[in-house]
Amino acid sequence: MSKDAQFDVLVIGGGPAGLAAAVMAAECGRRVGIVEDNAALGGQIWRGEAQTAGSAAQNWAERMNAAGVELRCSTRVFHQPQAGALLCETPGGVCELQYSQLVIATGARERFLPFPGWTLPNVMGAGGLQAMVKSGLAIAGKRVVVAGSGPLLIAVAAYLRQHGAVVPFVCEQASWSSLARFGLSLLGQSGKLAEALRFRRQLQGVQFAAGSWVVEAKGKDVLEEVVISRGGKRQNIACDYLACGFHLAPNVELAAFLGCNININDGCVLVDDLQRTSVRGVFCAGEPTGIGGLELSLVEGKIAGFAAAAREVPRPLFAERSRMRRFAHRLNVAFALRPELKKLAQPETIVCRCEDVTCGRLSQHTTWREAKLHSRCGMGPCQGRICGPAAEFLFGWKPDSVRPPIFPVAFESLARISEAQHEPVGPV
Amino acid sequence: MPETVAVVVNGKRVAVPAGATVAVAIAVAGEFCRKSVTGEPRTALCGMGICFECRAIVNGRPHCRSCQIVCQPGMDVRTDE
Numbered sequence: 001m002s003k004d005a006q007f008d009v010l011v012i013g014g015g016p017a018g019l020a021a022a023v024m025a026a027e028c029g030r031r032v033g034i035v036e037d038n039a040a041l042g043g044q045i046w047r048g049e050a051q052t053a054g055s056a057a058q059n060w061a062e063r064m065n066a067a068g069v070e071l072r073c074s075t076r077v078f079h080q081p082q083a084g085a086l087l088c089e090t091p092g093g094v095c096e097l098q099y100s101q102l103v104i105a106t107g108a109r110e111r112f113l114p115f116p117g118w119t120l121p122n123v124m125g126a127g128g129l130q131a132m133v134k135s136g137l138a139i140a141g142k143r144v145v146v147a148g149s150g151p152l153l154i155a156v157a158a159y160l161r162q163h164g165a166v167v168p169f170v171c172e173q174a175s176w177s178s179l180a181r182f183g184l185s186l187l188g189q190s191g192k193l194a195e196a197l198r199f200r201r202q203l204q205g206v207q208f209a210a211g212s213w214v215v216e217a218k219g220k221d222v223l224e225e226v227v228i229s230r231g232g233k234r235q236n237i238a239c240d241y242l243a244c245g246f247h248l249a250p251n252v253e254l255a256a257f258l259g260c261n262i263n264i265n266d267g268c269v270l271v272d273d274l275q276r277t278s279v280r281g282v283f284c285a286g287e288p289t290g291i292g293g294l295e296l297s298l299v300e301g302k303i304a305g306f307a308a309a310a311r312e313v314p315r316p317l318f319a320e321r322s323r324m325r326r327f328a329h330r331l332n333v334a335f336a337l338r339p340e341l342k343k344l345a346q347p348e349t350i351v352c353r354c355e356d357v358t359c360g361r362l363s364q365h366t367t368w369r370e371a372k373l374h375s376r377c378g379m380g381p382c383q384g385r386i387c388g389p390a391a392e393f394l395f396g397w398k399p400d401s402v403r404p405p406i407f408p409v410a411f412e413s414l415a416r417i418s419e420a421q422h423e424p425v426g427p428v
Numbered sequence: 429m430p431e432t433v434a435v436v437v438n439g440k441r442v443a444v445p446a447g448a449t450v451a452v453a454i455a456v457a458g459e460f461c462r463k464s465v466t467g468e469p470r471t472a473l474c475g476m477g478i479c480f481e482c483r484a485i486v487n488g489r490p491h492c493r494s495c496q497i498v499c500q501p502g503m504d505v506r507t508d509e
Contacts, residue, residue, distance in 0.1 A: 037477055039449075039498050044476055048447075074496070109478045121460055121471040131475035135495065136448025137455055221469060251478075353473070353481060356466040381480035381491070386473070408480070408491070 005070065007033040009308045010086070010099035012077055012254060015043020016294055017286025017301035018105030019060040024305025025103075026067035033070040033097065035088060040073060043107050044127060045294055048134045072097075077254060078405035078413065081420035084281075089409045094416045101281050101308040104255050104269070105301060108287035110152075110245035111389045113337075114351045114359065115344035117217030117226075122241050126156040129243040133163055140164025142240040145226050147171035147214045150247035150335045151293075158202035160243070169237055170203070171212040171228050173246070174335050179210050182334035189327065215344060217242055247335050249389040250288045257402040258282055264398065266290065274313065275304035283308050292328030299324060342394055351394070352387040354380020359394070368397035381408045435503040450494035450505055451475070451482045459507045461494060 009025040011018045014036035026032040034041075041050045041064075046057035064071070072090070079087040085098045110125040117123065124132065126148055133139045144165045146157040149172060157170045172179070186193045212230040217223055225238045255269045256262055260277035263270050268291075269284040271277055277284050285304040286297035299321045306313040345351060347360030357377040365371035368378070368391060377391070378384030383406075384391075384399070391397050405414065431446040437457035444453045451472045454461055460469035461482045472482035477496045485506040486492040494505070 038496060109476065110474060112473070119464070119468055119470065121469055124472065125474050128473055128475035132449075132452060132455070132472060132495070135475070136445045136452040350468075353464065353470070353479070356464050356468070381483070382478060386479050 004095040004097060005033060006098040007031050007070075007100070009033075009101045009103060009305070010035065010097055011103040011105055012086075013043065013105035013107055013286070014038070014041040014071065014073070015105060015107045015286065015297065016045065016060070017107070017297035017304070018043070018103065019064060020298045020301030021103040021105060021283070021285055021305035021308065022069045023060060023063045023067055024302050025101075025309040026064070026069045028306065028309035028311045030309045031070075032067070033072065033099075034064070035075050035077060035086075035097065036071065036073045037076045038073065041071060044131060047131055076407050078407045078409045079417050079420075080258060080404075081417065085420070087413075087416060087420055089407070089413045094413045096420055099281075102258075102283065103275075103301075103304045103308055104258075104260075104277070104282065104284040104288060105286045105297075105304075106251040106254055106288055107297075108248040108250050108291055109385060111247055111249040111393075112244075112386055113148075113246050113341055113344065113390055113393060114349050115214060115216060116346055116349050117219070117223075118244070119350050119353055120217050120219050120223045121221065122219075122223040123217050124241060124243055126152055126243040126245040128245065129241055130156045130159055133160065139241075142166065143168060143238065144241040144243055145169050145171070145214070145228070145237055145239045147212075147226070147228070147242065147244045148246045149173045149337065150245070151331065152245065152247070154199045154203065154208075156243055157206060158199050161202065161206070165241075167203075167206050168239065169228065170206055170208045171214060171230070172208065172210045173213045173338055173341060174210055175338075176210040178334050178336075182330055185327075185330045192327065213341060213344075214242065214244060246337060246341075247332075248287065248291045250291060251385075252288050253383075253385070253402050253406050255282075255284055255288055256399075257404065257406050260284065267392075267399070273318070274307035275300055276307065290325070290328060291332060292324060293331070296321065296324035296328055337393060345394065351390055352377040352380065352384075354378075354382050354387075357387075362391065362395065368392075368395075369400050371397070372400065383408070433499045433501050435499045435501070435505060437505045438507055444499055448499050450484060450486055450492070450497045450499055450503070453499050453503075453505060454482070454484060454494055454507055461507050463508050 008030035049057035050061040216227040283304040285300035345359040355376040432443040473479040482494040
């Protein structure tokens with residue numbers, strides 16, 4: 001295996017935080033690489049936008065190219081053979097990338113909660129369905145119920161309508177009073193308020209209900225209708241798709257695997273003022289340090305980029321980050337999950353979709369580890385990325401340690417682990 | 429008319445917009461992606477390479493996350509692996 005490349009700063013994740021970090025470090029003269037799991041740059045929020053003229057995503061992509069950042073798409077990290085090196089699987093085989101400084105910008109995924117029928121075809125994440133439409137799925141004329149929690153629901157509903165979908169209902173589990181408090185807090189932030197009002201206009205004619213959630217998805221082989229709870233009453237709504245996600249969960253697997261300290265309360269990566277993790281030479285920026293959205297990801301990425309390049313961070317970035325973190329905190333409080341949602345999964349409802357482990361089987365256990373060992377929950381290909389956050393919400397179980405490979409890979413790739421560990425590594 | 433790409437899903441020829449992912453082609457073909465360990469049909473859930481529900485055999489390679497792969501002309505896709 002070749003030591004394919006050596007970087008002063010290697011960035012894992014090509015979303016807003018990763019792009020900002022890479023551009024800053026490269027503009028400071030460092031040799032920088034980005035590793036991106038997806039086929040294209042931009043992360044989930046900018047999926048497919050790097051080609052859109054005049055978009056923020058394109059501006060960042062242009063700066064990235066101008067600064068000479070090396071981009072490696074369709075590439076995913078699965079192991080660290082030794083400090084300062086990562087093994088990645090690509091469509092063309094395994095590569096080993098070496099670095100002096102690492103920036104983890106692995107973003108977030110949707111949090112899914114199990115309810116009867118959630119494994120039916122055409123029940124998808126809210127961001128998940130949006131990603132599919134951005135990837136070419138025709139949605140015009142389809143009826144889509146958007147449900148779950150978080151600001152993403154509104155954005156997704158507006159996006160789907162723009163693409164011709166009929167959205168009969170948006171169900172937000174947070175209460176009206178909680179949303180109202182959050183709305184008032186936006187008054188101090190003109191940008192956020194303008195965004196909210198723009199979405200409001202785009203959603204004219206769509207029924208939006210707070211304190212509302214899906215209790216069941218029904219259909220023979222595919223989704224046909226959903227049953228929602230609204231103000232204590234149940235209502236059936238026929239639909240082709242259910243786009244359902246409960247806010248976001250940070251992707252902290254790589255950071256945890258590298259030994260970075262994780263906040264036991266919120267499961268996010270702990271960082272200092274300069275976005276440094278507890279591991280020397282490893283920085284973290286964006287959603288893995290706390291769900292906070294696009295602007296916070298950008299500012300954290302910039303700080304991490306300057307810091308990883310050992311340059312002084314411009315002072316205004318710290319104030320901006322503080323302001324964004326306060327906003328993120330209010331947002332996460334406003335969209336906190338209500339306890340009623342723990343009652344949706346029935347004993348026969350599947351929680352772990354990879355291994356088809358039901359809620360009833362899980363409830364016989366007292367810890368995540370015990371449940372894994374006895375039921376195989378979380379031991380399928382997603383490695384607990386979907387059922388882990390669900391089990392944490394349902395049972396209060398904290399995630400286990402992360403072991404290699406941190407992503408399922410081909411046998412040929414696994415064979416490279418021992419090879420890489422036995423080869424001496426030159427100076428970085 | 430946007431440019432399209434033709435791929436073969438379970439022996440069926442389908443046309444998708446250029447740049448579409450294999451998961452989209454599977455949906456256009458009206459097929460499910462995989463059968464779960466207890467035999468349930470499944471399709472993509474997360475759409476971003478995390479959940480592995482959209483696994484399929486692409487050009488003979490098993491366990492591909494179809495939502496992460498862009499369709500190339502003539503690609504052979506098999507589901508229900």
